[in-house]
Amino acid sequence: MDTSTLLAAYDQQLRTDAETPSAAAVERLGPLRLVTFAGGRGFVTYQDLAGASAETIARWVAVAVAFYRADPDIVRVEWKTRGHDHAPGLHEALLENGFEPDETESVMIGAAGALDVDAALPSGVSLRRVTEEPDIRAMSAMQDEVFGSPVSDGNAEAILRRMARDDGMELWVAEHDEVVVSAGRLEPVPDTDFAGIWGGATREEWRGRGIYRAVTAARARAALSLGKTLIHSDSTEYSRPILERYGLVRVSTTTPYRWRAEHLDGAVAD
Known part of the structure; x- marks a missing residue:
């Protein structure tokens, strides 16, 4: 499959309700989907912007912000955003309404079979799928540390809520002496050819030893066993070259813009 075919599959199969399976509520604003998740999180996405002008897009951004401001829990x-979208004035409208751009990542897609490789683990390192709360909390804490965030019970609780819904998500870890050194999750997307690989993280002292490769291969095998033929991932510049070596290709980019609600005293919410 060439890049244009993969990108079309991404737009048609993933930029739908399949993108937000754990949504608590979804409101429509033109082509936009204004999603609300548990824990006070909003999320705006869409399949495309329907050829809208800069003026229309600016109005949508302002209305979306007002929608979330009206919910005290958000x-x-x-x-x-996606780099291949035609979105005149969107960047400027987001900045004017209090959003800040985060790191741009690569949208990577490829055949699941390309990731199903034999990857030898270093001595003393083992690989397994985890389902129990203590293991999930240990995995979440490691990911928080690797991503440079404070260890958060909230992140672990969000994963546990997902696991309780039994929506197909799988969690995989690599361990050494019962300490999690690498991890990632697999998210099969119902009614599509896709499964997503997310949250890949490896402790710095264990990088470059094939562990991330092994965690990725395990997730690919699990995806294939579920009948998923395509893998997608939003990848940092650290993980992108690894996925490219296995045949995944960059079909676009994605940049999240983030907005935080202000309390009445002007302080920004945590």
Whole structure:
């Protein structure tokens, strides 16, 4: 499959309700989907912007912000942009309404079979799928540390809520002496050819030893066993070259813009 075919599959199969399976509520604003998640998180996405002008897009952004401001439970919102969209004036409108751009990542897609490789683990490192709460909390804490964030019970609780819904998500870890050194999750997307690989993280001292490769291969095998033939991932510049070596290609980019609600005293919510 060439890049244009993969990108078309991404737009048609993933930029739908399949993108937000754990949404608590979804409102429509033109082509936009204004999503609300548990825990006070909003999320804005869409399949395309329907050829809208800069003026129309600016109005949508302002209305979306007003929608989330009206909900006292919302503390943060992500607006997910894609580099291949025709979106005149969107960047400027987001900045004017209090959004800040985060790091741009690569949208990577490829055959699941390309990731199903034999990857030898270093001595003393083992790989397994985890389902129990203590293991999930240990995995979440490691990911928080690797991503440079404070260890958060909230992140672990969000994963546990997902696991309780039994929506197909799988969690995989690599361990050494019962300490999690690498991890990632697999998210099969119902009614599509896709499964997503997310949250890949490896402790710095264990990088470059094939562990991330092994965690990725395990997730690819699990995806194939579920009948998923395509893998997608939003990848940092660290993980992108690894996925490219296995045949995944960059079909676009994605940049999240983030907005945080302000309390009445002007302080920004955590």
